[in-house]
Amino acid sequence: QEQPVESGGxxxxxxxxxxxxCTAPGFTQNSCGMSWFRQAIGKQREWVSSIxxxxxxxxxxxVEGRFIISKDRAKDTVFLHMHNxxxxxxxxxxxxxxxxxxxxxxxxxxxxxTQVTVSS
Numbered sequence: 001q002e003q004p005v006e007s008g009g010x011x012x013x014x015x016x017x018x019x020x021x022c023t024a025p026g027f028t029q030n031s032c033g034m035s036w037f038r039q040a041i042g043k044q045r046e047w048v049s050s051i052x053x054x055x056x057x058x059x060x061x062x063v064e065g066r067f068i069i070s071k072d073r074a075k076d077t078v079f080l081h082m083h084n085x086x087x088x089x090x091x092x093x094x095x096x097x098x099x100x101x102x103x104x105x106x107x108x109x110x111x112x113x114t115q116v117t118v119s120s
Contacts, residue, residue, distance in 0.1 A: 001026035009114030022095035032106035038091035
């Protein structure tokens with residue numbers, strides 16, 4: 001299992017869309033789930049969304065209905081499709097693996113993050 005690497009961030013206008021990717025070789029084999037977090041300047045780290053090894057999906061209320069999380073097991077990649085973005089979504093987005101059972105080999109690992117900036 002390798003450290004996750006995020007990509008896909010950038011500058012987008014309010015109302016626009018972006019797709020973030022998080023690739024973590026070995027995370028499928030180790031039965032990991034994956035979460036997305038974000039941290040804006042001067043604010044605490046905030047959980048955004050998660051997808052478990054079995055496919056259970058959860059969203060923070062601030063993004064539900066606008067963001068969609070999905071995964072490609074064959075590519076060990078999780079995506080975060082972000083729609084109808086607004087300036088409050090501006091943050092560094094990072095992904096982190098998580099374990100849902102003591103019987104799984106998953107190790108908790110975080111990526112470096114990718115910057116998302118939404119202009120008004």
